[in-house]
Amino acid sequence: MTAPRALFNLNGATVAYDGAPGRRLSEALREDFGARDVKIGCNAGDCGACTVLIDGEVVCACMVPAARLKGARVETLAGLNGRDALLERLQRAFLHYGAAQCGICTPGMLMSALGLLRHNAKPSEAVVMDALGGVLCRCTGYRKIIRAVMEAGGFALEVPPAPAGKAVGTSVVRVDGMPKVDGSERFGDDVAPANCLAARVIRSPHHHAAFSFGDVDGFAAAHPGVRRVLTAADVPGCNCFGVIPPFADQPVFAEGTARFRGEAVAAVVGEATAVEAFDDEDFPVIWTPWPAVLTPQEAEAPGAPLLHETRSGNLLTGGLVERGEVEQALSAADAVVEREVETSFVEHAYIEPEAGYARRVGERIEIHACTQAPHMDRGDMAAIMGLESEQVRIVPTAAGGGFGSKLDISLQPYIALAAWVTGEPARLAYSRRESMTSTTKRHPAVMRVRVGASRDGRLTGLDFFGTFNTGAYASWGPTVANRVPVHASGPYFVPHYRARSRAIHTHCAPSGAFRGFGVPQAAIAQETTFDELADRLGIDRLEFRILNALDNGIPTVTGQVFESGVGIRQCLERLRPYWREARETARKVNDGANGARRGVGLAAGWYGCGNTSLPNPSTIRCGIRADGTVVLHQGAVDIGQGANTVVMQIFADALGVALDSIRLIGPDTDITPDAGKTSASRQTYVSGNAARLAGEALRQKILRLANVSDAADLQIGDGEIILTEAGGERRHVGLGALPIERDDYALSAEATYDPPTEPLDDKGQGVPYAVFGYAAQMAELEVDMALGTVKLIKFTAAHDVGRAINPVLVEGQVEGGIAQGLGMALMEEFVPGRTENLHDYLIPTIGDVPPVETLIVEVPDMHGPYGAKGLGEHVLVPTAPAILNAIRDATGAVISKVPATPDRVRAAIVAAQARSQP
Numbered sequence: 058m059t060a061p062r063a064l065f066n067l068n069g070a071t072v073a074y075d076g077a078p079g080r081r082l083s084e085a086l087r088e089d090f091g092a093r094d095v096k097i098g099c100n101a102g103d104c105g106a107c108t109v110l111i112d113g114e115v116v117c118a119c120m121v122p123a124a125r126l127k128g129a130r131v132e133t134l135a136g137l138n139g140r141d142a143l144l145e146r147l148q149r150a151f152l153h154y155g156a157a158q159c160g161i162c163t164p165g166m167l168m169s170a171l172g173l174l175r176h177n178a179k180p181s182e183a184v185v186m187d188a189l190g191g192v193l194c195r196c197t198g199y200r201k202i203i204r205a206v207m208e209a210g211g212f213a214l215e216v217p218p219a220p221a222g223k224a225v226g227t228s229v230v231r232v233d234g235m236p237k238v239d240g241s242e243r244f245g246d247d248v249a250p251a252n253c254l255a256a257r258v259i260r261s262p263h264h265h266a267a268f269s270f271g272d273v274d275g276f277a278a279a280h281p282g283v284r285r286v287l288t289a290a291d292v293p294g295c296n297c298f299g300v301i302p303p304f305a306d307q308p309v310f311a312e313g314t315a316r317f318r319g320e321a322v323a324a325v326v327g328e329a330t331a332v333e334a335f336d337d338e339d340f341p342v343i344w345t346p347w348p349a350v351l352t353p354q355e356a357e358a359p360g361a362p363l364l365h366e367t368r369s370g371n372l373l374t375g376g377l378v379e380r381g382e383v384e385q386a387l388s389a390a391d392a393v394v395e396r397e398v399e400t401s402f403v404e405h406a407y408i409e410p411e412a413g414y415a416r417r418v419g420e421r422i423e424i425h426a427c428t429q430a431p432h433m434d435r436g437d438m439a440a441i442m443g444l445e446s447e448q449v450r451i452v453p454t455a456a457g458g459g460f461g462s463k464l465d466i467s468l469q470p471y472i473a474l475a476a477w478v479t480g481e482p483a484r485l486a487y488s489r490r491e492s493m494t495s496t497t498k499r500h501p502a503v504m505r506v507r508v509g510a511s512r513d514g515r516l517t518g519l520d521f522f523g524t525f526n527t528g529a530y531a532s533w534g535p536t537v538a539n540r541v542p543v544h545a546s547g548p549y550f551v552p553h554y555r556a557r558s559r560a561i562h563t564h565c566a567p568s569g570a571f572r573g574f575g576v577p578q579a580a581i582a583q584e585t586t587f588d589e590l591a592d593r594l595g596i597d598r599l600e601f602r603i604l605n606a607l608d609n610g611i612p613t614v615t616g617q618v619f620e621s622g623v624g625i626r627q628c629l630e631r632l633r634p635y636w637r638e639a640r641e642t643a644r645k646v647n648d649g650a651n652g653a654r655r656g657v658g659l660a661a662g663w664y665g666c667g668n669t670s671l672p673n674p675s676t677i678r679c680g681i682r683a684d685g686t687v688v689l690h691q692g693a694v695d696i697g698q699g700a701n702t703v704v705m706q707i708f709a710d711a712l713g714v715a716l717d718s719i720r721l722i723g724p725d726t727d728i729t730p731d732a733g734k735t736s737a738s739r740q741t742y743v744s745g746n747a748a749r750l751a752g753e754a755l756r757q758k759i760l761r762l763a764n765v766s767d768a769a770d771l772q773i774g775d776g777e778i779i780l781t782e783a784g785g786e787r788r789h790v791g792l793g794a795l796p797i798e799r800d801d802y803a804l805s806a807e808a809t810y811d812p813p814t815e816p817l818d819d820k821g822q823g824v825p826y827a828v829f830g831y832a833a834q835m836a837e838l839e840v841d842m843a844l845g846t847v848k849l850i851k852f853t854a855a856h857d858v859g860r861a862i863n864p865v866l867v868e869g870q871v872e873g874g875i876a877q878g879l880g881m882a883l884m885e886e887f888v889p890g891r892t893e894n895l896h897d898y899l900i901p902t903i904g905d906v907p908p909v910e911t912l913i914v915e916v917p918d919m920h921g922p923y924g925a926k927g928l929g930e931h932v933l934v935p936t937a938p939a940i941l942n943a944i945r946d947a948t949g950a951v952i953s954k955v956p957a958t959p960d961r962v963r964a965a966i967v968a969a970q971a972r973s974q975p
């Protein structure tokens with residue numbers, strides 16, 4: 058018997074490590090010792106998701122060989138649960154402040170915080186930021202995490218539940234919060250059974266190349282443990298998928314030609330050690346690189362290679378909204394400003410790379426993976442597998458962030474095919490590089506805007522033309538092309554308007570959905586131009602926006618008129634005192650300053666909730682079991698934004714019971730009806746409405762059964778329902794005596810809500826959305842004039858959410874969205890082949906996000922549940938233009954390409970100084 062490579066203490070117990078000498082501790086902890094609370098986001102020391110304590114020190118477990126741990130004491134989150142009072146206080150604080158959204162970063166955050174608090178019980182903000190600086194969070198914007206760590210202590214784990222009928226409007230702790238803070242949440246890579254097979258995808262190293270396979274069978278035979286090699290020939294159904302069926306064009310495996318770097322051409326299936334044991338170059342594929350076009354300019358040049366034969370000029374599609382006579386209006390305007398702005402690819406950079414496993418159950422396939430769209434996945438996977446939809450079961454795991462990219466299928470076909478052909482469960486977790494190269498991005502755009510106004514400051518016309526790099530396949534390109542023209546006016550009355558958009562194919566990873574579907578890019582062009590126009594007219598920039606703000610009874614650019622619920626004016630007016638004070642402060646700071654200059658910038662935004670002029674239903678089911686358990690089948694995937702909690706709050710109040718009396722059954726295509734995809738900020742509004750209707754229907758059923766008034770109070774439990782009238786009269790309904798309805802329920806209800814929209818005509822006129830949400834944000838910052846670096850000081854964000862169902866969750870969305878927006882504005886630029894990891898591709902760290910003051914505005918919407926509007930994507934829309942406007946305010950520099958990296962800011966400062974020379 059040989060001695061183990063290392064004996065060490067793991068969470069109080071001695072364990073023996075006997076694996077490979079170079080194996081990462083993170084992998085050993087997860088795979089050998091079952092510590093799935095240790096997460097993996099990069100395997101490179103960049104994200105901190107794997108943070109553990111080794112002999113009390115905060116360490117990234119992915120950077121430590123497990124064999125080196127002889128005699129060490131290793132602590133992980135789940136191992137300390139219930140055994141560490143300090144950790145318990147931290148967990149309480151994280152729940153109380155809403156510091157965990159998707160929760161994938163939370164174990165690393167908590168362990169870093171624990172390491173700090175053990176030495177420093179009362180850390181300052183700066184010390185907390187320093188200590189947690191190695192852990193990335195893509196959801197929260199960090200501010201609630203900082204607060205939770207600084208104030209850890211004193212919060213009851215069991216926050217008193219909201220009384221029956223009072224959940225809406227209350228900052229209840231998220232109903233799925235505890236698993237996120239105790240490490241028991243299970244994400245895509247946490248659910249596979251032990252000793253499951255593994256799949257590995259072989260991908261193109263070239264932007265554009267022809268390829269053929271060599272001796273694939275010989276390769277499999279030469280690698281013991283490899284069971285199968287899969288190629289396009291092994292796809293039993295259709296080797297094509299896409300989120301918008303008429304445009305579906307992406308192969309599961311490319312056939313003969315790879316159209317982007319990172320495209321899948323084959324997959325190797327086998328024992329985990331076998332599929333990891335070879336280099337990509339060893340796989341027998343012969344590449345013939347071809348010229349590639351990486352920008353729309355190249356793709357539209359004469360003689361450019363065509364990516365898809367039927368799409369001439371590499372044009373995927375375009376969009377148009379037109380109203381009035383824009384050219385005449387601009388000719389007649391007293392002032393016109395024109396500018397061009399360019400944006401870059403932005404990577405979603407969720408901390409959880411795509412992961413999951415699949416298993417074959419007879420003639421059915423089950424896929425357990427992270428996703429934002431389980432029912433859509435089921436349809437796609439049925440087509441790929443050549444099965445009926447009923448033969449496919451999608452069971453979403455917790456999603457460690459999504460932001461739009463997990464709307465498209467990614468790893469699902471590979472694990473499903475692997476499990477189908479071998480008959481054994483198969484798993485796959487994308488590496489960080491694989492995630493970044495192969496999944497969708499935010500569309501880069503080149504946009505030209507002309508805006509005109511009369512001398513009294515009223516907008517007269519706006520012309521927008523945007524070209525969007527949609528990458529190699531359609532994905533959500535058509536949605537971006539259609540949504541942008543509807544939104545490119547911003548939330549203003551523009552009597553004469555034309556907005557055109559085009560989505561152009563290139564040999565880049567597909568551009569898809571990313572929090573805003575192109576609207577954040579358009580807002581950069583429009584809102585920065587508005588600042589210049591206001592200045593040209595000599596009008597205060599905020600007052601200019603208020604003067605032109607949309608309002609009830611005023612038509613939007615598609616001719617839609619809302620009789621109520623338009624809240625942009627209220628958002629802008631809430632900013633007025635902050636704007637005046639910040640401007641005055643900036644003036645004082647800049648007086649006599651040299652080196653750095655302070656600036657203040659504003660921007661507004663709007664966003665239509667749900668699909669553009671298309672059906673967009675959600676269905677919610679609920680029931681009461683004979684024992685009195687109230688069950689909610691809630692299929693809206695919670696990717697961290699809080700859908701589980703918000704939808705339950707709405708349902709609880711509609712039914713009239715306490716929130717904590719409801720049992721939640723989450724998304725699973727076998728047992729939960731289709732609540733639609735988690736996208737377009739639709740879940741609070743659309744699924745919330747379905748939950749409200751389902752709750753009301755169930756309540757009416759109960760009231761009718763007991764023959765009591767609508768106002769009766771309900772108590773459900775212990776096999777009966779007790780109904781109490783206002784006068785105190787009581788009725789009892791015994792549940793055991795009722796006939797059982799579907800799904801073992803004594804009483805049940807199901808409701809569907811589909812937003813009332815109308816088609817757009819060929820000029821883009823119509824009713825694209827039933828509800829818009831509105832926002833106005835203000836950025837305060839300082840720019841180093843010599844270096845071009847930008848230091849953010851504060852964000853003030855006014856958001857009209859109609860009704861804040863859960864104010865803490867609203868703040869969380871605002872802070873997280875602002876963090877992503879500032880990343881887009883200042884640092885994030887995905888360059889295929891160059892920034893395919895989290896040290897070359899920078900996202901905001903805890904030190905980059907300034908304090909955020911959220912001003913919740915509630916202008917109720919007539920369609921929204923209890924007046925609520927969507928929020929998730931709205932937040933990001935004004936952030937980047939507010940920053941760019943603040944940079945210009947500080948320096949005079951006009952940024953024409955984002956991100957506004959120091960070199961670009963510095964160049965713009967130099968150009969501005971040259972312009973101002975006499």
Ligand code: FES
Pocket residue numbers: 083096097098099100101102103104105106107108117118119120
């Ligand atoms: S997984 Fe270890 S730092 Fe990212």
Ligand code: FES
Pocket residue numbers: 156157158159160161162163193194195196197408457458697
């Ligand atoms: S909550 Fe931090 S990454 Fe999602």
